[in-house]
Amino acid sequence: MRHLMDWLIGRTGERTKGSVDYLLPSDRTHAVLERERKRADRLRGSFSLLVISPVERESLDKHLAELAEHLERRLRTTDVAGFLDRHRIGVMLPGASGEEAWKVARALPLVGNDGSRPFRVEVHAYPTHQVPDGDQSGPGRDATPATGGPRAAGSEQSAVRPLEALFVRATPWWKRCVDVCGAVFGLVVLAPLLLLTATLIKLTSPGPVFFRQLRDGLGGGPFTIYKFRTMYVDAEARKAELRKFSEQDGPAFKMTNDPRITPLGRFLRKTCIDELPQFWNVLKGDMSLVGPRPLDCKEAQHIDGWGRRRLEVTPGLTCIWQVHGKSKVSFNEWMRMDIRYMKGRSFFRDLKLVFETVAQVLRSRGSV
Secondary structure: OHHHHHHHHHHHHHHHHHHHHOOEOHHHHHHHHHHHHHHHHHHOOOEEEEEEEEOOHHHHHHHHHHHHHHHHHHOOOOOEEEEEEOOEEEEEEEOOOHHHHHHHHHHOOOOOOOOOOOEEEEEEEEOHHHOOOOOOOOOOOOOEEOOOOOOOOOOOOOOEEEHHHHOOOOOOHHHHHHHHHHHHHHHHHOHHHHHHHHHHHHHHOOOOOEEEEEEEOHHHOEEEEEEEOOEOOOHHHHHHHHHHHOOOOOOOOOOOOOOOEOHHHHHHHHHOHHHOOHHHHHHHOOOEEEOOOOOEHHHHOOOOHHHHHHHHOOOEEEOHHHHHOHHHOOHHHHHHHHHHHHHOOOHHHHHHHHHHHHHHHHOOOOOO
């Protein structure tokens, strides 16, 4: 009888180990995820990713075997599960929308054998523009516990997050140091010019001094960008009727003789003075001195999947497109320029782009 019990315990141990082995190591998980992203870009497909993390750090070690066994039993053969890092499990669901991914998440019995609820889950969708309208989730929002079982309509467990948040590249220490020093220097040295500009805007046209707009930031998270107002107060309402005159293809709107711009605004744009309040965005960390120019959130929704890779780095005041592109290149080429910068950013490249941007401004060849 004792030999039988030892054999059963041994078989249970083998099954548990086998279940854990079902999970791919971190490097292979990220390789599969990147491959699936490229496939989705090429074939205009979609997929979702469940990110399962422990409520408490000890929960993963304690319940890992149970979780792996659940996943191995419940997932499709085309699904892939593995470690995203030491503390999170990723489950890739090819062809699944965010809504379908939540159905999978709710069907998984992510409850410990002791009745505890040790895990929480997030759903990330790719491409991001397929996330349902009205979803206000984004990077940094708290994840909600996943406990399995039915959910009432309108449950908070329906948020779908952009996948870009999982691919963000940390800002190098040297870049953040340069950003802070440059932003402080700009705000202090240019304070008289900033005050004079604000006064002139207030005196020459009705409306606020600053223009605020939501832009796509790092990982697709929205942030408020600040500029000196250069247009009349009804500018946004008139944008739709002027769309056909845009000189830039794609979702971005660029028009040289835009009738919505005030006389003072034309001067501010030509000299790039309207962009100076963004030193505050840089100081806050929403932006960098050099990086892909952030787009209006509404415009960014129309960008194809591969173009959204520019969101993997912090947006900036200037980049390759501002110096070598502008409306002379197509929108897709603009996106390629941003991705080229993203793949090869360095201290000396940033320094070169800053000097080239200053030279452009001094030659008054247009605003950023």
